[in-house]
Amino acid sequence: MEKSSDGFVRADQIDLKSLDEQLEKHLSRAWTMEKNKKKQPDSDSTTAEAATRQRQEWEIDPSKLIIKGVLARGTFGTVHRGVYDGQDVAVKLLDWGEEGHRTDAEIASLRAAFTQEVAVWHKLDHPNVTKFIGATMGASGLNIQTENGQIGMPSNICCVVVEYLPGGALKSYLIKNRRRKLAFKVVVQMALDLSRGLSYLHSQKIVHRDVKTENMLLDKTRTVKIADFGVARVEASNPSDMTGETGTLGYMAPEVLNGNPYNRKCDVYSFGICLWEMYCCDMPYPDLSFSEVTSAVVRQNLRPEIPRCCPGSLANVMKRCWDASPDKRPEMDEVVSMLEAIDTSKGGGMIPLDQNQGCLCFRKYRGP
Incomplete structure (x- = not known):
């Protein structure tokens, strides 16, 4: 390299x-x-080469x-x-x-x-x-x-x-809690785990490029750990060297969906979607096709609906992370600081939709 x-x-x-x-x-x-190879005589030269090769x-x-x-x-x-x-x-x-x-x-x-x-x-x-x-x-x-x-x-x-992480994928954990939702302090702690991991990767010049709850695993203490570096790559010094629709529908930043040059800020956008998903225990844009999501996210500034019961401090993190302009999105270390400053002692968790407590029901379309 x-x-x-x-x-x-x-x-x-x-x-x-x-x-x-x-x-x-x-x-x-x-x-x-x-x-079939085992039926043929072994090559002495191949064996000797393997034996003498220095182990990485x-x-x-x-x-x-x-x-x-x-x-x-x-x-x-x-x-x-x-x-x-x-x-x-x-x-x-x-x-x-x-x-x-x-x-x-x-x-x-x-x-x-x-x-x-x-x-x-x-x-x-x-x-x-x-x-x-x-x-x-x-x-x-x-x-x-x-x-x-x-x-x-x-x-x-x-x-x-x-x-091996016995807690399985974060996505599965959120699905299990889809009806009863998660306590606010649990949401913030998981968000801190993910944001700290991404901040570390970015400090090492690594862009994950497929940040989603399915690629986050839980250990036995429910600590979130970033996994699956299948499409991750070392960040290029020239953003034009990193192009292509890499990632997963619903989490991909507008610049990635458009096939434009991008950098580590695409991970920040995806984190914002994950943060919404952790708070709501729901799927972003479950009823839209790829073409519909692409068009709405890029041209209509579509983002997931933020419930009224969501504390402004957390909603602000979501909105800043999924800003349409990569330059306006915070760095991940700033996201860590914003999450650390949130007071979870007063609650503020998602209210289940089957409880009549004044929480805004989700609409199909809404911008940030």
């Missing part, structure tokens, strides 16, 4: 989420290829990893429960060895870019960022435990290992 004069690091324009998508489609094919600081020892059942599977890859060196972990599996679809040079380029990204994530250390434990690329000896014993993984499989 090249460094510019102002200290920002430019990462290769690689979208790891697209790499994750290869797993489900090609895993069975890769297993078949591996079985972020590389795990495959012999210490036990991969168990699937936690989640989908378009972004397959995540397993596991144990590494006695610690509960989550393991994401990646497979780039597409038969007939990628050249050796292409695979080498993908691995090199992935190595650069992993080297960045490995150095992150913050209580509100999911701990990255390590990764391994193309290691032999990976096995998945099943009821019928262990299944060997092909040597072209790569895996990423992070700490």
